[in-house]
Amino acid sequence: xxxxxxxxxxxxxxxxxxxxxxxxxxxxxxxxxxxxxxxxxxxxxxxxxxxxxxxxxxxxxxxxxxxxxxxxxxxxxxxxxxxxxxxxxxxxxxxxxxxxxxxxxxxxxxxxxxxxxxxxxxxxxxxxxxxxxxxxxxxxxxxxxxxxxxxxxxxxxxxxxxxxxxxxxxxxxxxxxxxxxxxxxxxxxxxxxxxxxxxxxxxxxxxxxxxxxxxxxxxxxxxxxxxxxxxxxxxxxxxxxxxxxxxxxxxxxxxxxxxxxxxxxxxxxxxxxxxxxxxxxxxxxxxxxxxxxxxxxxxxxxxxxxxxxxxxxxxxxxxxxxxxxxxxxxxxxxxxxxxxxxxxxxxxxxxxxxxxxxxxxxxxxxxxxxxxxxxxxxxxxxxxxxxxxxxxxxxxxxxxxxxxxxxxxxxxxxxxxxxxxxxxxxxxxxxxxxx
Numbered sequence: 358x359x360x361x362x363x364x365x366x367x368x369x370x371x372x373x374x375x376x377x378x379x380x381x382x383x384x385x386x387x388x389x390x391x392x393x394x395x396x397x398x399x400x401x402x403x404x405x406x407x408x409x410x411x412x413x414x415x416x417x418x419x420x421x422x423x424x425x426x427x428x429x430x431x432x433x434x435x436x437x438x439x440x441x442x443x444x445x446x447x448x449x450x451x452x453x454x455x456x457x458x459x460x461x462x463x464x465x466x467x468x469x470x471x472x473x474x475x476x477x478x479x480x481x482x483x484x485x486x487x488x489x490x491x492x493x494x495x496x497x498x499x500x501x502x503x504x505x506x507x508x509x510x511x512x513x514x515x516x517x518x519x520x521x522x523x524x525x526x527x528x529x530x531x532x533x534x535x536x537x538x539x540x541x542x543x544x545x546x547x548x549x550x551x552x553x554x555x556x557x558x559x560x561x562x563x564x565x566x567x568x569x570x571x572x573x574x575x576x577x578x579x580x581x582x583x584x585x586x587x588x589x590x591x592x593x594x595x596x597x598x599x600x601x602x603x604x605x606x607x608x609x610x611x612x613x614x615x616x617x618x619x620x621x622x623x624x625x626x627x628x629x630x631x632x633x634x635x636x637x638x639x640x641x642x643x644x645x646x647x648x649x650x651x652x653x654x655x656x657x658x659x660x661x662x663x664x665x666x667x668x669x670x671x672x673x674x675x676x677x678x679x680x681x682x683x684x685x686x687x688x689x690x691x692x693x694x695x696x697x698x699x700x701x702x703x704x705x706x707x708x709x710x711x712x713x714x715x716x717x718x719x720x721x722x723x724x725x726x727x728x729x730x731x732x733x734x735x736x737x738x739x740x741x742x743x744x745x746x747x748x749x750x751x752x753x754x755x756x757x758x759x760x761x762x763x764x765x766x767x768x769x770x771x772x773x774x775x776x777x778x779x780x781x782x783x784x785x786x787x788x789x790x791x792x
Contacts, residue, residue, distance in 0.1 A: 366652040382567040385538045393548035400539035407511040412533045422521035440713035441491045445499040445732045462749025469736040471501035476544030478559035479509040487523035488710045493558045494527035500735035510536020538568040545572040579730045583720040585610035588617045588674035595680045597628030605646045612648035617655040626656050666690045673724040676705045693724045751781025758791035
């Protein structure tokens with residue numbers, strides 16, 4: 358049976374925090390819906406200390422931001438976006454429109470149609486997370502979306518040059534310097550100057566995630582996202598230093614980011630906890646990572662590999678890094694995860710920033726029922742049907758007539774019956790079932 362060597366914060370305390378976030382977000386969205394641009398401007402002043410009548414960046418401002426970056430910086434951004442684009446193009450190639458004659462004269466099919474207008478949120482209040490622009494904008498562009506709007510908060514009192522460059526190079530049509538709930542609210546609800554979108558994508562803090570949850574239905578969203586999560590599955594083929602480094606590398610995302618070690622080696626578990634304590638004395642982002650580790654870090658000791666698989670599927674983590682002698686065993690047997698990182702040569706940071714898989718992934722156990730953001734999320738698979746002959750219409754109509762009347766839907770049955778009369782020469786009584 359799995360044994361906890363370290364546990365995290367009580368779940369009830371986290372639930373109380375969630376309730377406060379819900380109420381705050383509900384009020385902000387209502388204000389944006391009622392007052393539009395004026396509300397967005399006031400909220401930007403209040404939360405981001407940023408006051409600007411028109412939050413959309415001009416072409417000149419975008420060029421100025423690109424000019425602040427070195428050639429190496431721009432080349433690195435282009436390299437990362439090329440990897441994301443390449444993988445997204447391969448994913449799209451795996452999707453195809455179909456049309457098949459399922460019965461003589463009956464043709465069914467589907468088309469993969471891009472969402473028309475997408476709003477991409479790029480977090481940047483604490484760190485300028487330009488990688489989120491690659492993941493959302495590049496992928497939406499590969500999908501074929503016609504309009505892509507982006508929002509990112511100001512960083513240190515002005516638009517973050519690296520984020521602006523990433524948004525522009527990725528192919529954004531409109532770039533706004535707005536952060537937080539006011540950004541996703543403006544894109545979803547629309548204001549006097551920002552046209553509403555059909556879908557919201559991109560990670561964010563607890564308030565952004567809650568805003569997307571409350572807006573879902575009015576617009577589509579990619580995921581119900583929570584704080585970044587990482588799970589490391591390891592055996593004694595690796596050491597505590599690499600496990601601790603990878604745990605803290607994700608814990609620095611925020612003070613509520615879960616970081617969990619799952620192992621069948623007590624020696625490795627103890628070594629990892631010692632290494633976490635050591636690294637927290639030298640890590641520049643230790644103030645955040647320490648809080649995350651203290652409140653949400655866990656170390657779970659399992660009896661064997663089978664129990665490690667069961668525990669990993671129960672946790673259903675966003676990121677799962679497997680550093681064992683046989684990582685493919687977990688690829689073959691695990692079913693609940695956002696993304697797998699197999700072997701010590703790779704890590705979550707590669708996926709977050711550059712390798713090409715998408716970093717917008719399911720959290721809070723959503724990996725039980727969905728994967729992460731990918732090109733298919735921006736496509737609507739829409740069906741159609743066509744009946745080619747009178748005989749086929751009459752044949753299907755007879756079944757439809759009887760099945761509709763079995764349910765008591767006489768109007769539905771008449772849709773079939775009128776075709777039986779016209780195309781099949783059948784004398785069906787009005788609101789009757791075909792014999």
